[in-house]
Amino acid sequence: MSVMSEPALARHPGTQETGVKKPGSRRALTNPLASEQSTNDRLRILLRAVDPDEGAVALESDLVARVSHHFLVPSADRVWLALAVLRAEFPTRDRVIDTIRQIRLDGAEAALRRAMRSPVRRGVLAAGHVRPVRVVINATVVDVHHTARTGLATGIQRVVRKTIAQWVQSHELVLVGWGSTYGGLRELSTSERANAIYGSHPQADHPQSGEVTIPWKSTYILPELAIEAERTTRISALAEFSGNTTYAIGFDCVPLMSAETTAIGMGGAFAKNLAAIARFDRVATISMAAAIEYRGWRRMLSGAGMTGPAIEPILLAADAGTVSDAELATAREALVIDDLPLLLCVGSHEPRKNHLAVLSAAEMLWREGHQFCLSFVGGNAWGGRQFTVQLKQMQELGRPVQSISAISDALLWGGYRLARATVFPSLNEGFGLPVAESLAVGTPVVTSDFGSMKEICEQGGAILVDPRNDVALADGLATVMFNDNVNDSLRAEADLRENKGWDQYASELWDYFHIDSTVGQASMNHSEHND
Structure with missing residues (x-):
């Protein structure tokens, strides 16, 4: 997995600009220079992501021109990446489409300069600093935002913890949550990571700011239920435009099938979740019954000109816990x-x-x-x-x-x-x-x-x-x-x-999510705006 961030990697002697994170190594979430990340720093990060060779030698005086050269034909995945890096916020679908149209009408440089002039600032009245960004390449990014914040140990949280606890033993994962406004992903702190995996730190502090972690040519996995409006809106755009492979666990469609038994507002929130999942590559349901529900929903997507994700059941584990x-x-x-x-x-x-x-x-x-x-x-x-x-x-x-x-x-x-x-x-x-x-x-x-x-x-x-x-x-x-x-x-x-153990379930799920590393390109085909 490659990690790109400025200015820490460029300014520390002996550190290569494109740092390769070795399996098992840990990378600090913040660094003393993070708040100094400038527009030119973000341009370099973007340039290295789209063209590593050119990014290493680009001069400050022609950074914008060099970057713009890669956007003369506005592919949706690169536009998504550019907006995420330059604005320090994951873009929505409307913003990606608007930027593609701006490039076609006004040219790449004009559109990119607009994005550079409006980075998202944090704090009261948006007067704080622009959050630093980093791009992770060839990574497996696992979104456990809610699991990292709760002490609940049943249902979805139990499945998430048991699964990722198995995965971390043999795979390198970037465990992430969302910022306070759901503007972008950030890597979990040490205590949040422990709670996500083991449920051992339910009172862990949750940083309100930090590096925006942007997956590129990577795998994004959503093993929990995301129903927050801003979160699902940005996940949907990530799945549709970013070119990352996108996978999810499908638990059930209860808010649709048995709406009378759920809380007021849950149906609408779950519909937003489905709107995001509609752009994913694969969904692994936890039973055949759940697969039947999700496949029924997928058939309805044809009315909107979408095919939806591949859906296959992977039956959950049923191991017998021990007691003294x-x-x-x-x-x-x-x-x-x-x-x-x-x-x-x-x-x-x-x-x-x-x-x-x-x-x-x-x-x-x-x-x-x-x-x-x-x-x-x-x-x-x-x-x-x-x-x-x-x-x-x-x-x-x-x-x-x-x-x-x-x-x-x-x-x-x-x-x-x-x-x-x-x-x-x-x-x-x-x-x-x-x-x-x-x-x-x-x-x-x-x-x-x-x-x-x-x-x-x-x-x-x-x-x-x-x-x-x-x-x-x-x-x-x-x-x-x-x-x-x-x-x-x-x-x-x-x-x-x-009885199936959690090790077997986690292995079957991982294999299903990684059968074909090129499957992620399907997500880009969902949009007519990709050239």
Whole structure:
């Protein structure tokens, strides 16, 4: 991977202007000269990116002319790069198109001078310095903006961390997030990087400024859900114009397929995400069910003259985490009530998780005289108030039921092992990780009879029910909880399953994203503005 930045590389004796970052080496995010980066410095960075040989000898007096020579025919990828470097901000689609038109009408030099006169300044009233820029070439840039900032350890964040933790062991990655205004990517600080990979620094400081990291002839991977408007707008332009290869993990299309179960505004935000992903080269969905949803969306793109990304399912991992005897004892104390058989439900309390149906089915069984306890493990979420109210009412009636939001891996894996069965009657899931994890440790599960949940259970170990039918759910729970023969049979089936580890998933995902290094050129073909 080559790294280009001015003036640090040019002004430090013994350092080549085009620094090659060796695998495993670390590069400081900032340097004492960063704020001094001038317009000419950025011109040199741009010139070295588009023509390394000429950039090394260009004189200051004819920099603009030398750079302009490479834009006489305004290719979209070079225009995108020029705007990102000269303005210290990733351009939007409109700005790229406007600049291409300016070059055709007024010439390259006039258009580039306009860009040079309006770099983005930071600070109050935009009166601060222009952020320094660097161009990374032949790099793998992984956008983990949200994962680097959160302590959440379930769902998307769990997938992202498990995946990149495997990748960093054998591949050189540039882990990045976005600036405070989502104007451009910046490499993560040491503590942010640790939190992105391990979740160990959720309170890490997030620098409000720093070098704008610009990928060029590189790979950009988005393994998390991006829904911020400014972020998705600039990602969309990067995918359409920059010429970088662009890949994403596709989790689900719940905000479209089950919009009634999501927060107000989520549908519109998710649509912006899809608008960006439409320009990507490849999407790896986490299940066949998710692939069906994404492929349905892709078919609609033909109405806008777009083909969309290649979409293939790569089933998520389902490894069995380990716990010590002491951790298992701690989990028993936290999750098991009055030494009763444990029914475990893992997941947040948003409406589509269908936890109200679980409470209803459990109440039916308690009224029939069955003895068991029910523990929910997962955080609160949008739309969870009704669940909280009903849970409290049932507790006041003396029902052995509880909800725990603060969890650790030890508590989670201990719970799976202690449970007589788990229940996951979701109405829509991209994968249904709690189903796979429960089966991986050999614990039977009652889950929905469609979508990714059914897909995960093809090797056995589960009872499939209609999640919209509380009676059917109660019958399924009664069968697995109180029929020893059925429970033993399902455990035997679960023990015979072939479970995929995170190392295998990460390897399959990496291979899919790197089958053909030339695939990135397809992103440029999406635009009629590329010559």
